[in-house]
Amino acid sequence: xxxxxxxxxxxFFVWTSYGLxxxxxxxxVILPIQRKKEILNTLKRRxxxxxx
Amino acid sequence: xxxxxxxxxxxxxxxxxxxxxxxxFGGLTLILMLLGSYWxxxxxxxxxxxxxxxxxxxxxxxxxxxxLFVYIVMASAGAIGLIWKMKMADVVASCSAPLGAAxxxxxxxxxxxxxxxxxxxxxxxxxxxxxxxxxxxLYLGFMGLEAAIDDKRxxxxxxxxLALVGVxxxxxxxxxxxxxxxxxxxxxxxxxxxxxxxxxMLIPLLIMWFAFxxxxxxxxxxxxxxxxxYRERDTAWVKEMVTE
Amino acid sequence: MSEASLYQAFSTVLKxxxxxxxxxxxxxxxxxxxxxxxxxxxxxAVSPDPKVLQSLAPGVIWVAALLATLLSLDSMFRSDFxxxxxxxxxxxxxxxxxxxxxxVLAHWLVTGIPLLLLAPLLAVLLxxxxxxIPALMxxxxxxxxxxxxxxxxxxxxTVGLRRGGVLLSLLILPLYIxxxxxxxxxxxxxxxGLAIAGQLYFLGALLALALTLAPIATAAxxxxxxx
Numbered sequence: 001x002x003x004x005x006x007x008x009x010x011x012f013f014v015w016t017s018y019g020l021x022x023x024x025x026x027x028x029v030i031l032p033i034q035r036k037k038e039i040l041n042t043l044k045r046r047x048x049x050x051x052x
Numbered sequence: 053x054x055x056x057x058x059x060x061x062x063x064x065x066x067x068x069x070x071x072x073x074x075x076x077f078g079g080l081t082l083i084l085m086l087l088g089s090y091w092x093x094x095x096x097x098x099x100x101x102x103x104x105x106x107x108x109x110x111x112x113x114x115x116x117x118x119x120l121f122v123y124i125v126m127a128s129a130g131a132i133g134l135i136w137k138m139k140m141a142d143v144v145a146s147c148s149a150p151l152g153a154a155x156x157x158x159x160x161x162x163x164x165x166x167x168x169x170x171x172x173x174x175x176x177x178x179x180x181x182x183x184x185x186x187x188x189x190l191y192l193g194f195m196g197l198e199a200a201i202d203d204k205r206x207x208x209x210x211x212x213x214l215a216l217v218g219v220x221x222x223x224x225x226x227x228x229x230x231x232x233x234x235x236x237x238x239x240x241x242x243x244x245x246x247x248x249x250x251x252x253m254l255i256p257l258l259i260m261w262f263a264f265x266x267x268x269x270x271x272x273x274x275x276x277x278x279x280x281x282y283r284e285r286d287t288a289w290v291k292e293m294v295t296e
Numbered sequence: 297m298s299e300a301s302l303y304q305a306f307s308t309v310l311k312x313x314x315x316x317x318x319x320x321x322x323x324x325x326x327x328x329x330x331x332x333x334x335x336x337x338x339x340x341a342v343s344p345d346p347k348v349l350q351s352l353a354p355g356v357i358w359v360a361a362l363l364a365t366l367l368s369l370d371s372m373f374r375s376d377f378x379x380x381x382x383x384x385x386x387x388x389x390x391x392x393x394x395x396x397x398x399x400v401l402a403h404w405l406v407t408g409i410p411l412l413l414l415a416p417l418l419a420v421l422l423x424x425x426x427x428x429i430p431a432l433m434x435x436x437x438x439x440x441x442x443x444x445x446x447x448x449x450x451x452x453x454t455v456g457l458r459r460g461g462v463l464l465s466l467l468i469l470p471l472y473i474x475x476x477x478x479x480x481x482x483x484x485x486x487x488x489g490l491a492i493a494g495q496l497y498f499l500g501a502l503l504a505l506a507l508t509l510a511p512i513a514t515a516a517x518x519x520x521x522x523x
Binding site: 134186190193197201206213217221224225229231232 | 449
Binding site for chain 2: 004007008009010013014016017018020021024025028029032033035036039040043044046047
C-alpha cells in the first residue's frame with residue numbers, strides 16, 4: 001500500500017496532478033449547482049414581490 | 053432530424069430533455085472516472101523508462117484533447133448562433149468557454165508537473181506547452197469579451213466572431229510554434245521515444261477520455277440549464293417551475 | 297446623382313482617414329515615440345553590451361513594433377464611432393469590408409510606414425549588423441499590414457466598450473504570435489547570414505490570408521458592435 005502511494009518516487013508529481021484535477025473537476029460541478037440555487041432564490045423572491 | 057434540431061432550439065424543450073439526461077451523464081462520468089483512475093493508477097504497469105510518473109498521462113492527455121475539442125464546439129456553436137440566430141447555440145458557446153479554460157489550465161499544470169521529473173524543469177518552451185498556453189489566452193480573451201459586453205446577444209455574436217477568428221488562427225499558431233520550437237530547442241529536450249503502448253496502459257487512457265467527454269457534457273448541461281433558467285425568467289414555464 | 301464606384305468609395309475613405317490623421321498629427325506621433333522609448337529602455341535595463349543587444353535586437357524591435365501598433369489601433373474606429381460616422385459607413389451601399397480595407401490601409405500608412413522608417417535607426421542603436429537591416433525592413437513591410445488587419449478585427453469587437461483598451465490587447469496579442477515568430481526569426485537568421493526566403497514566403501502567405509479574411513470579419517464585428 002505504501003508503495004502505491006509512493007509512486008516509484010514520483011508521488012509529489014502524480015498526486016499533485018490527480019489532486020488538482022479532482023479539485024478543478026469537482027469545483028466545476030459545485031459552481032453550477034450553487035448558481036442554480038442562487039437563480040431559483042432570486043426568481044422566487046421576485047415572484048413573491050410581484051404577487052404581493 | 054431537422055425537427056429535432058428546431059425543437060432543441062426551444063429553451064423549454066432543452067431544459068426538460070437535458071434534465072432527463074443529466075443524471076445518466078453524471079453517473080456515467082463518475083463511474084468512468086473512478087474506473088479509469090483505478091485502472092490507470094493501480095492496474096496499469098509502470099513505464100519501463102518513466103516509471104510511475106507517466107501516470108499523469110491519464111489526466112494530462114484527456115485534458116489536452118478536451119481543451120481543443122471544447123474550442124471547436126464553442127466556435128461551431130458560435131457560428132450556428134451567428135448564422136441561424138439560435139439562442140441555444142449562444143448558450144452552449146458561452147457555457148463552454150469556462151470549461152474549456154479549465155481543461156486547458158489542467159493540461160498546462162499537469163504538463164509542467166510531468167515535465168519536472170522528465171525534463172528536469174517545470175516549464176520548457178516546448179511546442180505543445182506553448183500552444184496550449186496560447187489557447188488558454190484565447191479562452192480568457194473570449195471570456196473577457198463576453199463579460200465586457202452588457203447585452204447578451206451582442207456579446208454572444210461578438211464572441212462567435214472572435215472564436216471563428218481563433219479557429220482560423222489555431223492551426224497557424226500551432227504550426228508556427230512547432231516550427232519555432234524545432235529551431236530553438238531540439239537538443240535540449242530529451243524526447244522520450246514512445247514504443248507501442250501496452251494495452252493495459254492504453255485502455256485507461258481511452259476510459260479517461262470518455263470520462264472527460266461525459267464530464268464536459270454533464271457540466272455543460274448544468275451550466276446551460278442555469279443560463280436558460282435565467283434568460284427565460286419572465287416566461288410562464290419558468291415561473292410555474294419556481295412556484296412548485 | 298450618380299453612384300460612386302467601389303474604387304471611389306475605397307479611395308474616399310482612405311483620403312478622409314489620411315486627412316483626419318494629418319489634422320491630428322501630434323497624436324499620431326505618439327506611437328512612434330513609444331516605439332523609440334521602449335527600445336531605448338532595453339539597453340538600460342538589460343545591458344549596454346553590444347553582443348547582448350545584438351542577440352536581443354530582432355525580438356525587441358518586433359515586440360516594440362507590435363505594442364506600438366496595438367496602442368495606435370484604438371484610434372482606428374474610435375472617433376468615427378463617437379461622431380456617428382461609423383454608422384453611416386454601415387448604411388452605405390458599398391460592402392463594408394471594402395470601406396474597412398480603406399481604413400486599415402490608412403492606418404498602416406500612418407503608423408506602419410513610420411515604424412518601418414524608424415526601424416533602421418533603432419537597429420543601429422541596438423548594434424544590429426547592417427546586413428540584417430534590409431531583412432528587418434522587409435519583415436516590417438510584410439508583417440505591419442497583418443498587424444493592422446488583424447488588429448482591426450479586435451478594435452471592431454471592442455469599439456462600443458468604455459474600457460476596451462486592455463481587453464483589446466488580450467484579444468489581439470495571441471493572434472499576433474505567428475507574425476512575431478516568423479518575422480523575428482527571419483531577422484535573426486539574416487543577422488547570422490542564413491537564408492530567410494522561407495520565413496518571408498510564410499509572412500506573405502499570412503498577409504494574403506489576412507487581406508482576404510480580416511476585412512470580412514471586421515465588417516461582421518462592426519455590425520455586431522453597433523447594433
